[in-house]
Amino acid sequence: xxxxxxxxxxxxxxxxxxxxxxxxxxxxxxxxxxxxxxxxxxxxxxxxxxxxxxxxxxxxxxxxxxxxxxxxxxxxxxxxxxxxxxxxxxxxxxxxxxxxxxxxxxxxxxxxxxxxxxxxxxxxxxxxxxxxxxxxxxxxxxxxxxxxxxxxxxxxxxxxxxxxxxxxxxxxxxxxxxxxxxxxxxxxxxxxxxxxxxxxxxxxxxxxxxxxxxxxxxxxxxxxxxxxxxxxxxxxxxxxxxxxxxxxxxxxxxxxxxxxxxxxxxxxxxxxxxxxxxxxxxxxxxxxxxxxxxxxxxxxxxxxxxxxxxxxxxxxxxxxxxxx
Ligand code: AVI
Numbered sequence: 001x002x003x004x005x006x007x008x009x010x011x012x013x014x015x016x017x018x019x020x021x022x023x024x025x026x027x028x029x030x031x032x033x034x035x036x037x038x039x040x041x042x043x044x045x046x047x048x049x050x051x052x053x054x055x056x057x058x059x060x061x062x063x064x065x066x067x068x069x070x071x072x073x074x075x076x077x078x079x080x081x082x083x084x085x086x087x088x089x090x091x092x093x094x095x096x097x098x099x100x101x102x103x104x105x106x107x108x109x110x111x112x113x114x115x116x117x118x119x120x121x122x123x124x125x126x127x128x129x130x131x132x133x134x135x136x137x138x139x140x141x142x143x144x145x146x147x148x149x150x151x152x153x154x155x156x157x158x159x160x161x162x163x164x165x166x167x168x169x170x171x172x173x174x175x176x177x178x179x180x181x182x183x184x185x186x187x188x189x190x191x192x193x194x195x196x197x198x199x200x201x202x203x204x205x206x207x208x209x210x211x212x213x214x215x216x217x218x219x220x221x222x223x224x225x226x227x228x229x230x231x232x233x234x235x236x237x238x239x240x241x242x243x244x245x246x247x248x249x250x251x252x253x254x255x256x257x258x259x260x261x262x263x264x265x266x267x268x269x270x271x272x273x274x275x276x277x278x279x280x281x282x283x284x285x286x287x288x289x290x291x292x293x294x295x296x297x298x299x300x301x302x303x304x305x306x307x308x309x310x311x312x313x314x315x316x317x318x319x320x321x322x323x324x
Contacts, residue, residue, distance in 0.1 A: 012230065014034075015034055015226075015227070015230060015231065016231065016269070016270060018030060018031055018034060019227055019231060019267060019270065019272075020270055020272065022282075023267075023272070023274045023282070027280075027281055027282075027283055028274075028280070028281065028282040028283070029282060029283040029284070030223055030282055030283075030284050031284075031285075032169055032255070032284055032285035032286075033169075034223055034226065035219060035220075035222065035223055035284075035285070036116070037222075037226050037230075038118075039222055039225070039226070040219060040222045040223070040226065041089075041119070043215055043218055043219045043222060044219060045090070046215050047211070047215045047216060047219060048092075050211050050212075050213055050215055051211075051212075052207045052208050052210075052211035052212060052213075053208045053211060053216075054204065054208055054314075054316055054317075055164070055165050055195075055197050055208065055316075055317060056092075056093070056164070057312075058312040058314065058316045058317035059093055059163060059164065059165075059195050059312070059317050059319065060092075060093055060096065061312045061313065062310045062311065062312050062317065062318075062319050063093050063094075063096045063097055063319070064096050066310045066319075067096060067097055067100040068100075069308075069310070070097065070193070070308075070310070070319075071100065071101060071104060071106060073191065073307065073308050073321055074101075074106070074108075074157075074159050074191070075106060075107070075108070075157075078106075078107065079107070079156075079157060080107040080108060080109075080156045080157075081106075081107070081108045081109075081156050081157040081158070081159050082108065082109045082111055082137070082150060082154060082156045082157070082158050082159070083097075083101075083108050083109070083110050083111065083159050083161065084111045084112075084113060084146070084147065084150060084158055084159065084160045084161065085110070085111070085112045085113065085160075085161040085162075085163070086113050086143045086146075086160060086161065086162045086166075087113070087114060087115075087143070087162065087164075087166055088112030088113060088114045088119070088120065088123055089114065089116075089119050089123070089164075090119060090122065090123060090126075091112060091123045091126070091127070093163055093164070094110075094112075094161065094163070095126075095127075095130070098110060098127065098130075098131060098134065099130075099131070102131050102133075102134055108135070108156075109135040109136070109137050109154075109156070110127065110134060110135065110136055110137070111136075111137040111138065111139060111146070111150055112124070112127075112136075112138050112139070113138075113139040113141060113143055113146040113147075114139075114140065115140070115141070115142060115143075117140045120138055120139075120140050123138070124136060124138045137150070137153075144181055144185060147160070147182070147185040147186070148185055151185060151186075151187070155187075157187075157189060157190060157191075158186060158187070158190040158191070159190070159191045159192075159193065160182065160186070160190070160191065160192040160193070161193050162192065162193070162194045162195070163193070163194070163195040163319070164195050165195050165196065165197040165287070165317070166195070167194055167195070167196060167288075168196070168197055168286075168287045168288040168289065168290075169285065169286065169287060169288075170288075171286065172288070175288075175298060176298065176301055176302060179192070179298065179299075179301075179302035179303075179304065179322070180302050180303070182302075182324075183302055183303045183304065183324060186324040187324065188324055189323065189324065190323070190324045191307070191321055191322065191323050191324070192304065192321070192322040192323075192324070193308075193319055193320070193321050193322075194319070194320055194322065195317065195318075195319050196290045196295055196317070196318050196319075196320055197287070197288075197289050197290065197316070197317055198289060198290060198291070198292075198311075198315065198316060198317060198318055199248065199251050199289045199290065199291050200289070200315070200316055202246050202248040204316075205246045205253055205289060206244060206245075206246040206253070208253075209244040209246070209253045209255060209287065210242075210244040216242065216244070216255070217241075217242035220242045220255050220257055220284055220285070221237050221240060221242060221257065223257070223284060224237055224240060224257065225237060227267065230269075231267050231268070231269040231270060232267070232268035232269045233265060233266060233267040233268065233269075234265060234266050234268075235265050236263070236265075239259065239260050239261055239263055240257045240258060240259055240260060241257070241258045241260055242255065242256075242257065242258075243255075243256045243257075243258050243281070244256070246289075251288055251289040251290060251291070251294075252286050252287070252288055252289070253285075253286070253287040253288075253289065254283065254285065254286055254287075255283075255284045255285040255287075256281040256282065256283055256284065257281065257282040257284060258279060258280070258281050259276035259277065259278065259279065259280045259281075260278070261276075261278050262275075262276065262277055262278045263275075263276050264276070290318075292309075292318075295318070295320055299320075299322050303324070304322035304323060304324060305322070305323045306320060306321065306322060306323075307321045307322070307323040308320065308321030309321070
């Protein structure tokens, strides 16, 4: 999976803060960055293989069928480059690229960055086993710290990968801030390849977040189970439901948890009692879908030029190259 956003040791303080403030807001909210404990990451890995969740398959197809064109953009002159992957997770899709780059004897270092040490250790282990000669420079760090350190260490061209539609989980102003921060840390000529989920028939998007196997439901409810375990709370999971909306005007898929009855939930670690009315929601996730115009505008607003546009055969997903 991509991007387990919160490191375990820090999770408690961050989770405490989120639960304390988020459950006192109107409407209540909890951020999807807390989905990814071990169980949440396991469920997400399953979601990526379900027929309804087309995103992973679409991006896999893009990388697989267009890897030669990507390499041409990464290293047109066969100069060495550093492939920095933000939120590398298990690197499932990146391994297609790594295998190809290794076969082509491309001169590159792979620098996966992840804030989850466990995910990163596993990825490093896998990559070393599969390609013992590949140069690896893994960073267990925050994205921007890692980029700063990498630029101090080498002046190779940097190619930053931010795959899997992780950008869709950012609010619009956070996305702008993210690319501005990247811009400040990159050199002219460096590249960023981002996976964007594109707007399409709303029913297809809605189904991806409301899958027939009920995995998205389990993924969303797992957040309550996590709070029960880590903060000694008594959420009754059977008394909450998963609800998904997709608004084709805003391009936002939104996930909610819905209280199925009036109830009081105790969160003992915070000495807090949270009342829920019948039908009251907790907003947990935004997964934004983009138009080509919006992506081009995002590049323009943050100083990048769009220099490559790769889509799957259905036009569901795009891996877009921004050049600094
Ligand atoms: C990680 N992220 C890009 C996923 C998405 O599609 O927003 C998380 C997810 N939520 C529900 N299903 C998958």
